Amino acid sequence: MATDYDAPRKTEEDISEDSLEELKARRSDKSSGVVDEDEIEAAEGFELPGADLSGEELAVRVIPRQADEFTCTSCFLVHHRSQLVTQKNGQQICSECA
Numbered sequence: 001m002a003t004d005y006d007a008p009r010k011t012e013e014d015i016s017e018d019s020l021e022e023l024k025a026r027r028s029d030k031s032s033g034v035v036d037e038d039e040i041e042a043a044e045g046f047e048l049p050g051a052d053l054s055g056e057e058l059a060v061r062v063i064p065r066q067a068d069e070f071t072c073t074s075c076f077l078v079h080h081r082s083q084l085v086t087q088k089n090g091q092q093i094c095s096e097c098a
């Protein structure tokens, strides 16, 4: 609640007037307890696409390994093939974890 109010003021001073009016309106609604549902909906609307994007970015960042590299199943770091140690159970770990 307090953070909602502060964030736009810090980062977007140019539109602070609009934001303030909006927030004031929401604030007065909040005192009646009506705005809670709207806030939850808004939060969900922001979180869902945000989570998807961050997930994709994360996957892209973690997975791209070169053909001569592998991901250690123990420390989950990407190592060069020269450090690859394949265990009897088929798991590929790095020489540091072996």
Ligand SMILES: [Zn+2]
Pocket (backbone or CB within 6 Å): 072, 073, 074, 075, 076, 077, 093, 094, 095, 096, 097
């Ligand atoms: Zn390792």
